[in-house]
Amino acid sequence: MVNDRRMTTDRFFGSIEKRLENLQSMLEFVDTTKPAEPALRDWLKSNTAAESGSTINKYVGFQRSINLLELQEDQYQITSRGAAFAETGDPELVFEALLANVAGFETILQTLDHQQTTAAAIQASLQKAYPEYQLPQAVVGRHLEWLQAIGALKKQQSTDQYELTSFGKQLLQEKLDQKPVIDNLEIGGTYDRVELHEEYGGARYRGIAPSADYPYVFFFTGDSGAEHGYKDEFRGDTFIYTGEGRTGDMEMTGGNKAICDHKEDGRELHLFENNDKAWSVTYLGQFECVDWFEEQLSDTDGNRRKAIRFKLEPVANDVEFTATDLDAVETDELYERAKGAVTTDGGATQQTTTETTHTKYTRSEAVREYALRVADGVCRGCGNEAPFVGKDGEPYLEVHHLYRRSDGGPDHPDNVVALCPNCHRRVHHGKDGDDFNQELISKTERRAID
Template sequence: MIEDIPAVADLEQGATYHRITLHEEYGGTQFRGIAPCKDHPYVFLFAGDAGEEHGYRDEFRGDTFIYTGEGQEGDMEMTGGNRAIRDHREDGRELHLFESNDEAWSITYVGEFEYDSWFTDRLRDTNGNEREAIRFRLEPVDDEVAIEADDLEALALETLYDRAKGNSVSESELEGATQMRYSRSEAVREYALRAAEGVCQGCGEPAPFTGRDGAPFLEVHHLHRRSDGGPDHPDNVVALCPNCHRRVHYGEDGKTFNRELIARTENQ
């Protein structure tokens, strides 16, 4: 169902909107993936499968969204929309990410993000030639959850699950205690890794190696895309080895495999 365009602060994650109506309300070009709004403090970002034919590749890596910059031919440059992403805080603008759907001009709101950093990657341009592509690491803007602990690792698994759902501790619990603040996504990630106990929840094999932090190396996978609702919830994540994680996103049977993972989680 296509929703009416509300105030940007009232956009709902998972809700579907009409892109043309969005631009009529706030401005920004209708035909680019990066759309800074001239008269409003927003930069709208659009991701989707259609961009892959021009060499754009966007994906979640854990809680971080990797967004490929603009420029169809040759090496990308830090100008235009790319600069607008990098400098959005200095410019006083918010980044809002949408996912394009199969239906023309239909978009789903993913959420508000902040620029973290950028790097270059060798990707093909619209002509199939390899080039230096700019890719941005974007972090979700989440409500923080107050947690009474020196760090997340100090929490019991059951308590961590409760915090990952977004339940904050009471004022009485916080009285006299050291209060740390973590985003909900951090708590969800920690829960997924802890619950897996070092075993891939895809293939059932132990993690292939130990990470620099001394823990078994697994990657957190969201069973349902953020745009499909409920991304920051412990019931929506599993921990996978790198091979199974790539299989979900790039394998010929990736969608089928993801459905299997969802079924396993629901039957636990």
């Protein structure tokens, strides 16, 4: 998926000095009243310098675009980050909202590192970093206004030069502190994407980012891509990743080709998930592309198109058993072997030594077998028997992961339950899906205690 950050900002009511104060007051009002659009417009006209309806719509729309405010069923509400800012007034929360949704702020901080400079020089730095955008002075000026409003930089009136404040240096330092080492990346660990690209290359604003200087392909997933037609998901320990291309049929070029040909090219695939905090990503592990297929999905305009979907398997994910069939493995042994990592190369093959024969299975196969065996044909969600018998002659249930890989939940026998298709869809797509998943976690914990 591509990084869909916009490049332009809009102001908010009041001077630079009053901007965050007015924004906080508005968010407090929204949190208290959940107003419809006319009520919010009236409040802004009474409590700020707002006059024009079109300007109100623009400025309120910008707060929605940076995920501080949302509109649900004709009523405005604040997001979790908006609620945090309304309560604390912490300007770093606004900075994070801007950084996560608008390109260019990190470039400005880096341009001002250890030096004062003019708006024209900052404009030139932004144009070099983002050649695909048109960056007139007005766009750059609004970026600078927001950085002044949050207290990250100040302008020297005598020279018309900008410089970082101590707070701006703090924000910059926080971004530069973490230098990821590719060999030491830990699954579930949180990293700064800007630093990842500065160290190893790759386009920081694209979902698939091959490095020109190192044998790595970084690729990124996150919930925000759903609105543009991207659909990524774990199926067991296999990750189904949607290729790049926002409109029209996807083609096997660019980043898509880099994933497809990574073995032939001698490149490693490293998967990250975007977090709510700007440029923060969670490492999901090293994968390899085992196959790809085409599927009809909607593009960013809502039109149906051919989308490329990659089947990716974790690297070094095999488990060895002496039995040639998982059905013959005792449940206790299946659990112990499935929860441990065995670093081997290959998959689902047999190795014979002078003593015994070992059969390799992927960890996901072993974990799946364990979950289905423990369920014994009964859904762990609703408690009903499997709705039908599968082609293999066994009761049909689906294996669900209670915690995502990014939350510390890779394939592990303690992290899976077997569900009927209806309960499985409920946990992923139901309105009460999160609560239902928590019920499943509680049931599993009680089962472990018993």
